[in-house]
Amino acid sequence: MSLLDVQGLVKHFPIKSGLLNRQTATVRAVDGVSFAIAAGETLGVVGESGCGKSTTARLIMHLIEHDAGNIAFDGKTVGSQHMQLKELRRQMQMVFQDSYASLNPRLTIEESIAFGPQVHGLGRTEARARARDLLARVGLNPAQFIRRYPHELSGGQRQRVNIARALALEPKLVILDESVSALDKSVQAQVLNLLADLKQEFKLTYMFISHDLNVVQYISDRVMVMYLGRIAEIGPVGEIYSNPRHPYTRALLSAMPSVDPDDRTEAPPLTGDPPNPINPPSGCRFRTRCEHAEAVCKQKEPVLNMIGTGHSAACHMMNAGSGHSKIIPIAVAA
Amino acid sequence: MSAPLASAAAAVFTEPPPVVVSRGYWATVFARVLRDKVTVFCALVLICMLLMAIFAPWIAPKDPTATSMLKRLALIGSEGYLLGTDELGRDMLSRLIYGARLSLFIGIVPVINAFLIGTLLGVLAGFLGGRVNTVIMRTIDVFFAFPSVLLAIAISGALGAGIFNSIVSLTIVFIPPITRVAESVTTQVRGLDFVEAARASGANALTIIRVHILGNVLGPVFIYATSLMSVCMILASGLSFLGLGTKPPAAEWGLMLNTLRTAIYTNPWVAALPGVMIFTTSICFNMMSDGLRQAMDIKE
Numbered sequence: 001m002s003l004l005d006v007q008g009l010v011k012h013f014p015i016k017s018g019l020l021n022r023q024t025a026t027v028r029a030v031d032g033v034s035f036a037i038a039a040g041e042t043l044g045v046v047g048e049s050g051c052g053k054s055t056t057a058r059l060i061m062h063l064i065e066h067d068a069g070n071i072a073f074d075g076k077t078v079g080s081q082h083m084q085l086k087e088l089r090r091q092m093q094m095v096f097q098d099s100y101a102s103l104n105p106r107l108t109i110e111e112s113i114a115f116g117p118q119v120h121g122l123g124r125t126e127a128r129a130r131a132r133d134l135l136a137r138v139g140l141n142p143a144q145f146i147r148r149y150p151h152e153l154s155g156g157q158r159q160r161v162n163i164a165r166a167l168a169l170e171p172k173l174v175i176l177d178e179s180v181s182a183l184d185k186s187v188q189a190q191v192l193n194l195l196a197d198l199k200q201e202f203k204l205t206y207m208f209i210s211h212d213l214n215v216v217q218y219i220s221d222r223v224m225v226m227y228l229g230r231i232a233e234i235g236p237v238g239e240i241y242s243n244p245r246h247p248y249t250r251a252l253l254s255a256m257p258s259v260d261p262d263d264r265t266e267a268p269p270l271t272g273d274p275p276n277p278i279n280p281p282s283g284c285r286f287r288t289r290c291e292h293a294e295a296v297c298k299q300k301e302p303v304l305n306m307i308g309t310g311h312s313a314a315c316h317m318m319n320a321g322s323g324h325s326k327i328i329p330i331a332v333a334a
Numbered sequence: 335m336s337a338p339l340a341s342a343a344a345a346v347f348t349e350p351p352p353v354v355v356s357r358g359y360w361a362t363v364f365a366r367v368l369r370d371k372v373t374v375f376c377a378l379v380l381i382c383m384l385l386m387a388i389f390a391p392w393i394a395p396k397d398p399t400a401t402s403m404l405k406r407l408a409l410i411g412s413e414g415y416l417l418g419t420d421e422l423g424r425d426m427l428s429r430l431i432y433g434a435r436l437s438l439f440i441g442i443v444p445v446i447n448a449f450l451i452g453t454l455l456g457v458l459a460g461f462l463g464g465r466v467n468t469v470i471m472r473t474i475d476v477f478f479a480f481p482s483v484l485l486a487i488a489i490s491g492a493l494g495a496g497i498f499n500s501i502v503s504l505t506i507v508f509i510p511p512i513t514r515v516a517e518s519v520t521t522q523v524r525g526l527d528f529v530e531a532a533r534a535s536g537a538n539a540l541t542i543i544r545v546h547i548l549g550n551v552l553g554p555v556f557i558y559a560t561s562l563m564s565v566c567m568i569l570a571s572g573l574s575f576l577g578l579g580t581k582p583p584a585a586e587w588g589l590m591l592n593t594l595r596t597a598i599y600t601n602p603w604v605a606a607l608p609g610v611m612i613f614t615t616s617i618c619f620n621m622m623s624d625g626l627r628q629a630m631d632i633k634e
Contacts, residue, residue, distance in 0.1 A: 063530055063533060063534060083605045085536070089535060090536060093534060094534050096527040098527055101525075101527040101528065102527035102528050102530075103528055104532075104545075104546050104549070105359070105550065106549035106550055107545075107546075107549070115532065115535065116535035116536075119535055119536055120535075120536060148357075162531075165531065169535060272439045274430075
């Protein structure tokens with residue numbers, strides 16, 4: 001059974017303007033997203049800025065309320081009597097991108113980490129003991145760091161503190177929202193290794209959000225590619241990186257910088273910005289930037305189609321009955 | 335502990351341990367204030383004023399209300415009257431010393447009251463947002479429509495003269511600006527990730543405000559409030575001058591300025607003295623507030 005099961009998640013942000021504050025438009029930040037995360041796996045989430053990655057994370061954490069859809073954790077619907085919000089928040093934690101803004105500048109490192117357990121009823125002394133223990137586990141000497149303030153730490157150290165803070169509640173699922181993106185490469189590698197170790201040690205499940213394809217490839221078991229509030233493709237990491245099926249995934253992957261001079265990327269694979277999520281294109285949302293776009297892409301919205309073991313893509317070319325002229329046979333998938 | 339973690343941990347531990355002993359935020363601010371000579375000087379002046387007010391009966395050479403028809407409007411430096419006498423022959427030095435009591439009291443107390451009430455309103459409006467914010471902030475805007483002097487006079491006039499009433503009216507005058515500052519700082523802090531993280535750990539609104547919001551909001555609002563103290567002193571003096579604040583024969587700088595104004599041509603230096611005191615005190619409050627602001631602006 002999957003640890004997290006998301007069905008048809010929708011979040012539209014109203015844009016209000018004018019004297020009477022009337023709703024004039026809607027940002028379709030997340031528009032019908034369904035996926036599941038199995039216990040113990042790492043789901044990587046990639047996509048351009050504004051594709052709804054972070055909104056999805058915040059919806060799952062219930063930091064913002066979803067408009068429609070269903071989120072089940074451990075088989076229990078969140079918000080029902082089986083899974084109260086406070087209990088969910090103990091089992092699910094999040095690490096943010098900005099390591100500085102995610103620590104209260106007025107609290108010591110120890111106080112910041114001990115805050116969560118104290119909210120959940122742990123005594124002050126026990127909470128602080130746990131904070132020290134966790135600091136050691138994330139590779140920071142407790143004796144040196146407990147009394148210090150966030151501005152005295154480096155970015156990498158702060159992000160370790162944030163990880164410790166998230167783990168302080170002993171969660172099952174940790175959502176890492178661009179958690180290593182702001183760190184420089186060498187520190188990033190250290191923190192990634194730390195995350196991998198902690199995952200084993202505490203039997204964690206990760207949802208790893210990033211725009212860095214290399215990092216996602218390194219840490220993920222499965223990868224979900226998002227485009228304008230929808231899932232473009234989802235599948236095992238090997239499948240996605242070696243056999244991408246959605247034109248958007250292919251474009252993203254070909255944009256990955258290569259270190260091989262013979263394998264130089266010549267032309268920019270994707271031009272322009274993603275269309276405005278206020279008025280997304282009709283039919284397939286990627287059609288405005290897709291080289292294979294046809295009339296059918298404008299008329300019909302493609303659905304996520306199973307094209308292999310655990311591998312799905314939302315593209316008319318993957319769907320034999322769609323009427324697209326370039327149907328790609330999905331015989332390769334086995 | 336597995337191998338990569340051990341190596342990562344070792345990498346951190348082998349860094350030379352920093353010898354910096356972390357001071358708390360306020361300790362750091364205090365150390366920074368001490369380095370700023372102007373601020374220290376202004377703070378010392380204000381402390382002197384405060385001590386002068388507290389120990390007035392022991393410091394003042396004469397009874398501040400003892401009149402003498404013979405020695406009216408004595409010049410500065412007259413025998414027995416270091417700073418001369420006022421229009422009723424009362425010793426100016428003693429009256430200025432005693433005046434510090436009332437003047438500081440009605441300069442500081444309204445700001446403290448307004449600081450408490452305004453911060454409460456501002457934090458509520460900023461943190462809760464939505465309707466609560468609209469109701470509080472639009473009400474505050476109504477008060478902003480009046481110039482502060484006019485508002486103070488209007489409220490004082492309606493309530494009647496007296497120290498208590500002028501404190502009430504000045505408190506009402508200062509609640510709107512403090513509320514607005516508190517609201518804007520709270521709105522800023524509320525959007526930061528650590529507040530999100532606190533919500534994500536399941537803390538309720540009250541805990542978040544207590545632990546995460548107040549610590550970050552009180553500082554800036556406090557600075558702003560100290561800068562208002564000078565304005566408050568001047569407004570309070572203004573109310574007394576107009577006869578809406580303290581009543582004679584009480585010694586209060588604003589009131590003294592009023593009663594001495596008839597003597598401005600005969601003995602201008604003595605007549606200007608209460609003004610000098612008001613000016614000195616308010617400029618010291620302002621400079622100190624500026625210094626505090628700089629000291630609290632710790633970048634890294």
